[in-house]
Amino acid sequence: PLVSKLNSMTQTLATRLNEQHAQGMSSLGVVGANMFSLGSDTNYAENFTLALTSSDQIAAxxxxxxxxxxxxxxxxRATLSYGENTSWGGTVEGSFTITFTSPTAYSVTTGGVTTxxxxxxxxxxxxxxxxxxxxxxxxxxxxTFVVTSNTSGIGxxxxxxxxxxxxEESIFESKKLRDFYINEIGKVSSFNNLSKMSAEAKQAVYDNAMTAKDKISGVNLDEEAADLIRLQQAYMATAKAMQTASDIFQQLLRIGI
Known part of the structure; x- marks a missing residue:
């Protein structure tokens, strides 16, 4: 689910950025192309790459x-915004002039035709x-206001x-990008903590099972290790005594006893 959410966020972000970038004009005098590529499959987060190859392509x-x-x-002061027509095909509009005839009436002249x-x-x-x-x-x-193509893409x-x-747009499950990201990171952190707790619990169950098994089989690894050390020490002491006895016997042979 977390990977799916990350892929969804990446797809939403890239799509929205590409849509907005397409509404601008670059310094090359062309409408903005896709800023980002999502690849050919649904692993959007993994395939997310910058599609532009030059800063001149940025439609600022x-x-x-x-x-x-x-x-x-x-x-x-008048400003322009875009995105009013979902079927806009990417062609830059022609010039037009707006003339107000009263505070509530105006005319639009384009291509020599006034409406x-x-x-x-x-x-x-x-x-x-x-x-x-x-x-x-x-x-x-x-x-009056005159609207023309921004062919130079500057100024x-x-x-x-x-x-x-x-x-700042609430397009990520009705959340802003920052809020959505923090929320998902919190989920990842919680998931990580739960995984750690689960691993510790499984280790405790395993240790208890091994202890119970040792009790049933009558084998205690700690006791067996201690016995092994004692036997090793006894063997070393016996070997030392035998070596000493052999040395004494050799000395007796040398003096002719």
């Missing part, structure tokens, strides 16, 4: 950039395909910022 910038009109309301909209809500922003335009305050009439770190924020 957003694939689009937005510029406010020169006569816009003071301090009005009017009403009912603008700052909390919902403006969604165009896979792109969402967010505003930090309510726009006024005549405020913008919005996508790498989003990638760094993935760790």
């Amino acid at each position: 910038a957003g694939r689009l950039k937005i510029a406010p009109g020169a006569s816009n309301s003071e301090n009005l 009017n909209y009403t009912g603008f809500d700052i909390n919902n922003g403006i969604v165009i395909g896979d792109v969402k335009v967010n505003f930090d305050r309510a726009p006024a009439a005549s405020d 913008d770190n919005s996508n790498i910022t989003r990638i760094s924020e993935i760790s």
Whole structure:
């Protein structure tokens, strides 16, 4: 189960990182490719590797950039986010211009065609395909914003910022990455302690069984070892006495007794 959880976490993390990376633009002017590879089988944690081969391939910038009109309301700021269209095919959107005709109405011009909209809500922003335009305050009439492709992939770190924020998303069994990791590490530690306790218990059972066996068979290894030492000492003493007797006998022969 622990290995399965680790594989699941790795798969979820890699998939989410790859999805977000694909929404950005690299300094090479191309949409981000997969950051990580999971291999061809389900051992995701073991096969988890970096797929990028160069830092130039990191899609740190957003694939689009937005510029406010020169006569816009003071301090009005707009940002772009992505992921509004699950069927987005990876093609960078064309340029478009947003022009507000009132605080709640605006038009979008793309490819020379202008479409009017009403009912603008700052909390919902403006969604165009896979792109969402967010505003930090309510726009006024005549405020304009021009959105173009970020072909150079520089001057913008919005996508790498989003990638760094993935760790705060509750996508790992409704937990953040850090919380999920700590929880699983705790399980591993508990499992390790239980395994150690189990091994100690089995050793105790084995020792008790051997003691019981020795009692039944009438053999005590400690006593047998002590007897063996005593016999060895007696043998050595006897051998010494025989050697001494032999030496005395030889001396008697030499003096002719």
